Every structure is written in C-alpha cells, then in structure tokens.
Amino acid sequence: MPKILVFGKNGQLARCLAASAHEFPDAQLVFVGREECDLEDASQIEPVIDRLQPDIVVNAAAYTAVDLAEQHEDIAFKVNGDAVRAMAEALAKRAIPLIHVSTDYVFDGKGTKPYREEDKVSPLGVYGNSKLAGEVAVREAHQKHLILRTSWVYSQFGKNFVKTMFNLMAQRDEVRIVDDQTGCPTSAHDLAHAILELCGAATSAEFDKFGTYHLTSDQEMTWFEFGKSIHKIALQEWGEDWKGKDCVVLPIKSSEFPTAAKRPEYSVLSCRLINDTFGIKLPNVEDSLTAVIRGRGKENADA
Numbered sequence: 001m002p003k004i005l006v007f008g009k010n011g012q013l014a015r016c017l018a019a020s021a022h023e024f025p026d027a028q029l030v031f032v033g034r035e036e037c038d039l040e041d042a043s044q045i046e047p048v049i050d051r052l053q054p055d056i057v058v059n060a061a062a063y064t065a066v067d068l069a070e071q072h073e074d075i076a077f078k079v080n081g082d083a084v085r086a087m088a089e090a091l092a093k094r095a096i097p098l099i100h101v102s103t104d105y106v107f108d109g110k111g112t113k114p115y116r117e118e119d120k121v122s123p124l125g126v127y128g129n130s131k132l133a134g135e136v137a138v139r140e141a142h143q144k145h146l147i148l149r150t151s152w153v154y155s156q157f158g159k160n161f162v163k164t165m166f167n168l169m170a171q172r173d174e175v176r177i178v179d180d181q182t183g184c185p186t187s188a189h190d191l192a193h194a195i196l197e198l199c200g201a202a203t204s205a206e207f208d209k210f211g212t213y214h215l216t217s218d219q220e221m222t223w224f225e226f227g228k229s230i231h232k233i234a235l236q237e238w239g240e241d242w243k244g245k246d247c248v249v250l251p252i253k254s255s256e257f258p259t260a261a262k263r264p265e266y267s268v269l270s271c272r273l274i275n276d277t278f279g280i281k282l283p284n285v286e287d288s289l290t291a292v293i294r295g296r297g298k299e300n301a302d303a
C-alpha cells in the first residue's frame, strides 16, 4: 500500500486529493500544511520526508497568486522554485518518486495550436517564471519525476475563477470578462483522481514513464465563454431563486481589464501524450462544473 506524502493541505488540489482518497483504499495519504512545513524555508523539507518515510510525494503546494507575485517575486521563487529544488534533491537521494504540478503560464500564449510538452517555454510574468524555475529544478535534480502541467484549475475549495464568478454574479447586474484569452478549465477533482492513479503506477518497481505531461480538460474556451458556462450551469442547478440568475455576462478585451500580471492569449495544452501513455483523459467541463456546483451546495452559492 503506497504511502503518499502530499505537500499542501488547504489548497484546491490538496483538498480534492483528500476528497478522492476513499476511491483508492490501497493508498495512505498524509498531508503536510504550512504550519508543519513552511516552504519559504526549504530547510524544513528534508526532515519532514525523513519523519514520514513516504513511497511517493505529490507537491500540491505553490504560490499561486498570479498578480500578487509581481510584487512578491522573492516569495514566489522561494516557494515555487527553491522549495521544489530542495524537495527534488531530498527525494533523489532516497529514490522516492515526485509528482509535481506546473502550469500553462510557462508559455507565452503566442501559439495558435495546443502546446506540446517539448514546445518552447517563455513565461510572461513572475508566477510563470517561478513555476518554470520549479520545473527546471525537478528535471535537474531527480530523474524519478512526473511534472504535470495543468491549467485554469477550479473546485468548490479555495480561491478560483468559478468561485469568484459565483460571488460577482450574486452581487452585480453584469460581469465583464475577457474574451481574448483562451485555455482549458480543469477541475481539481479530476486532476486529483488522475494523480492518485499515477501514484499507483509510479510506485511500481518497473515504472519507466517518468517525465513531463500535460493534463487538462480537452475543451478550449475563453474566460468569457467559461463565465457563460458557469452562469448557465449554476442556473440549471440552483434554479430561479439563485441570486445570480439575472446577472448579464459580457465579453471584453484584456485591455479593458488591466491586471498586474500579463496572461497568455492562448495557453491550450495538448494532452495527447498522457492519453497515449497512461490512457488518462479528463471528463468534459460541463459534467465537472456541474459536480463542483453540486458539491458547493445552494446554501453556499453566494458565500
């Protein structure tokens, strides 16, 4: 029975890993949060690994505040770069595999067809650059790694675009959303499920498929289109007395929604490799979004 150490406890992915654990009764999951291991201090990592003696590690912790990262470059690089290097080095010494999660924001978004794993990276902002530093560190320090690049992650937990939209739609007559940035929304639940499957595979002695893989839903859309789906499905699920029901969702250009960090225009990731290698394919956005909206419950619709 593999013992899985997860760095991260309260974040979206960590909470979805906890929620999916019962589907993998052979796995034992242990979560380490900030109180037990502050990733701004990389020296705290190795003792945690030695104390817990895992068979595999999933790094679900990261500095994910894309705009704030522009002001807090030092913290972003500590958590997303230095801590990841320390984790990979400590695990390499002990031959313990690492599943690390990265982002579509390592690409500049100037492409026009889905990015493949080997395509040129060129992040636009501090968050993307710090996540790239983490990827580079993992590849340099530890052969037994899976780097999973995902995108536009949402769930009923933590902070994400879907929850932001529930709040705005309940409070406002209209929400204006950028219609010139295209990507693939990915449910943290679907991601967690796939990661737990991969934990089983990657802890077998003969596993030889380490490397970098893209893992998102396969439906590309703009943030505006995603916002429209969120409104439509929330209305279906929560009905006519949902506070957000009359909110109008309007498309705008990125230039009309200034942000500290620049986002990629097109960051669709091709997931062909993970599908060909492991047979992994994530469910469609409508089903996953419906599950999240049901998981959230109407009583929390506006909270």
Ligand SMILES: NC(=O)C1=CN([C@@H]2O[C@H](COP(=O)(O)OP(=O)(O)OC[C@H]3O[C@@H](n4cnc5c(N)ncnc54)[C@H](OP(=O)(O)O)[C@@H]3O)[C@@H](O)[C@H]2O)C=CC1
Binding pocket: 008, 009, 010, 011, 012, 013, 014, 033, 034, 037, 038, 039, 040, 059, 060, 061, 062, 063, 064, 079, 101, 102, 103, 104, 131, 150, 151, 152, 153, 154, 158, 159, 160
């Ligand atoms: N969210 C998204 O849209 C996307 C995320 N990703 C990647 O997926 C992974 C999971 O993201 P997600 O679950 O959404 O992230 P969240 O922001 O929901 O969670 C991040 C977790 O990291 C923890 N953390 C942050 N700083 C520290 C620190 N100094 N020490 C210890 N723990 C820390 C947070 O702890 P605390 O709760 O205490 O703050 C939190 O639990 C990350 O690697 C992210 O880069 C990739 C693409 C899209």
Ligand SMILES: Cc1cn([C@H]2C[C@H](O)[C@@H](COP(=O)(O)OP(=O)(O)O[C@H]3O[C@@H](C)C(=O)[C@@H](O)[C@H]3O)O2)c(=O)[nH]c1=O
Binding pocket: 064, 065, 066, 067, 103, 104, 105, 150, 151, 152, 153, 160, 161, 164, 168, 175, 176, 177, 178, 181, 223, 257, 259, 263
């Ligand atoms: C709230 C809001 C945002 N937007 C725009 C801003 C931005 O361009 C886009 C998405 O906004 P957010 O700030 O929620 O998303 P953002 O923080 O950029 O999400 C990213 O997070 C990191 C962690 C990742 O790794 C990425 O894959 C991606 O999911 O929507 C609007 O147009 N209208 C709005 O009312």
Ligand SMILES: [Mg+2]
Binding pocket: 064, 065, 066, 067
């Ligand atoms: Mg954000």
